[in-house]
Amino acid sequence: MTHIPAFSHLTDQNSTIASTLLERSVHNSRQPINKLPDELLVDIFLIVEEPTRSIRKEAELESRRERREHRYTPFQDVVVQVSSQWRHAAITSPVLWSYIHITDTHSRDIAQLWASRAGRETLFDIHIELLRPYCVSVPCGIVDWERQEEQVMLTFECLSRHGAGPQRWKSLSFFALHPEPLYVLTGLLNQEPAPELQQLQLFVDGAMDSETDYQEVRGWTEAHGGEGYSLSEHATPNLAHVEFERVSWKYLFDRPKPLLSGLSTLKLLGGFEFPATLPKLHQLFSANPRLELLELNVGNTPLDTFDSLRGDLHLILNPAHLPLLKKLSLKCNYDITWAWGIISVIRAPLLETLSLAGCGNSQADMTDAELFDHVTSNMFLGNDSRSNIPANSLVFPLLRELDVSELILLKEDKIAQLIASFPFIVCLFIPCLKAVKILNGLPHTLSRLETLSLLCYWDRPHDCVQNVGGLVSSWEQNGCPVQVERLSPPRLHLPK
8 A cells, every 4th residue: 555645744844845945045145146236146147157168168079089978067057046046137138148059959959948038139159069969869870961961951940940040140150070061051141141240160070080081082062162052241241250170171262252351360270172372362361451360270281282382482472461460370280381472472560479380391492492581581582572561671570479389390590590580579489309409590689588488299207498598597697588488289179
């Protein structure tokens, strides 16, 4: 026979619960933070919430690297459970719910609730990851890019249906396993423009286990060259910040006019299918005269892909004027020649930060020598200057930070010559192993240098700072004290 608790016993339990809740309510009301007005509470929530986005992304990247499941509770879901006051303050603050993060079908469904709490006028930051967890939740295979294309359309329709469509997007970050879903998204934006979109990040995963080069083989098809898949200027009229990672450079450059224009920030990372000749790059730079930050990384692009670029190096190109550019980063795992070429076709008088990474594989080559001379003295062999800048003037006269810590196979005297051509730098990054030879090779003291950073790849214990101690001491005696620090190589973020 089932035992039925006495009614009086249930009443006692309810009384105990009610008493506990009352005590907790009284305790919470006495806490200083709960005496703050809702407006101030919301300000605190917003200050805390934004950094948690980057923490969440880092945790998810780590979980992909280690192939383990990652569970993350959004900051908003924590806040609404603390107290009734916090819940009320959070739910009645539309901007707190403006960041929609979709990683699977479950989080896509929850987006409806967040969109309703964001109200009708708040602009959204949209983050969509069509990666392994999403495929598992559907389910569909990770190589089934056609099924993933369908999921892009379903997600797009879901957001639009619940009032969080592209008309209200402030930023969009989209991560995919294959390029096809990315092109579908671009086509959808052409049909439903995003007039308020300011930031766009598109990322194609570069780690497919045994199919590592799978998406590179099919990174570009004739269908994706059609107008429907080209990002129309009418689709994103206010776009200012663009970051493309492992998006085919053929998609970017194999077209009559630049895909992107009017930007303040441009990052093209891990490019492949490289048709980016100097005229094409020059055309892109000229279409973006308001650039403040430019970062180009061609990754593991094979050496032979630069042959067409080398053939363009003697073309007479009036440098693209980038009067607002403050930061320039050029990286390649192989031939650094392409970076010298890019520097030769831009003019950035206000540049403050320059980062160069790559290999000097052909120092004896006349082209490399000519380009290197341009960077260090603004002169080409044969006195064939490509700009109206006075001969022997500084290419970047206001440069304050120079990072050459990842220049490989470039002789120490060449690196020293490069550093010496920027006499006003305040921060310098150089490789640990070459530090002493580079610094000894400087023809003059860097009188304004404040920080010297040594990038060290050595596993065995050693003292990088002590190795350059004598030189630093002599600088200090001459009235130029410099702080020296050791840096570890950056970790590679390879989502899986």
